Amino acid sequence: MDTWLSVLQALLTPQGGWSVEFFVRVILSVALLYILVIFIARGFGARTFASFTSFDFLINVAAGSLVASSIMGRNLTEGVLALLCLALLQWATSFLSARSQRFHDVVDNPPVVLIEYGQYREAVMRRARVSRQSLEQQLRSQGISDVAQVRLAVLESGGSVSVVQGTETGHPGTYPRRAD
Template sequence: MEELVSISGRTIVMFVAVLLFFRLTGKKDVGEVSVLDIIITIMVAELAVILIEDTKMPLIRGLTPIALLILLSRVFSYLQVKNQRFRDVVDGKPVLLIRDGVFIEENLFKQNYNIDDIMMQLRDKDIADIQEVDWALLESSGSLSVFKKNDHSPLSLPLIMDGILQHKHLDILDIPEEEVHQALREEGIHDIRHVFYCSRFQGNFFIQKKNSATTD
């Protein structure tokens, strides 16, 4: 009976600890979870199980590594927000799989994607044939974003994020780098590091300076 009470108490404590972990990480759904988050979540779950089953282990010994993992998760989240290079390593970048109704074989191979995989996802989006597709992007979350040829909205990707020019996005959208710099100069911006975000939609550039100063 005493052991049952101990296990019940530990279960409640670990439930609160794991709940606190998810609340502090700020994730709302699985699609927002990075690889690092998955690793940390698995480790927290394993520690929770060990601490519940081993009633001889002091709670503090199990809660200490969990607290450390929560701290690591917060640090990684901060770095992902503040440092794009770190974010790219952890989360990756969107990859173009289809352009103008044609597979990009090299990218399919790099992402370990086969034709059956992508056709199944296209059918899930009520697309019967690849010729209906204008663009298909494999997002860093693993989901597939598809733009049909008859869609009125063209594909738009960030051209500048956190003061860093997104060369891969320029290649995907076929936008010359000089065109972006020209748009910045027209807005009186001579240092790309002063730009928080820049995109182009329907031929028009949107530029947001850092410190919430905006212009378009």
């Protein structure tokens, strides 16, 4: 029992022990990084911390890790510089992606057509690792009770499923450029 208590105490005690300096350091780190994140989001645009693409998602995870490491670390400067560099890289990537289709294709997942004219595209669904059950759940959540109502269901680059209803023939104007 003594071993358990000593391990628990070690887990709950910050390195260097509890002190006023510890609390001030954590509070100031959080406040400064909070202000920095607001500055980055406002300065580099809303997309900086939004999850639109797989690349944006990775940036968000890395930014969260940097902020946490900076708050708990001894020196705030490295974390601030790393976070600014990360935001700048994300801005440059989105800037280039918006201007070059070739660059966009390198850094982002293409959309994938999962259902076309009421027919499941089973081989495509397997490659995209989307089960029929999860796709049907997405359809139900959008008020679709019969796959025959679906003109097009697309797995978007951000992971959501977009559905176009109708039975008209021909591709809609928003048909993905790279469907498979």
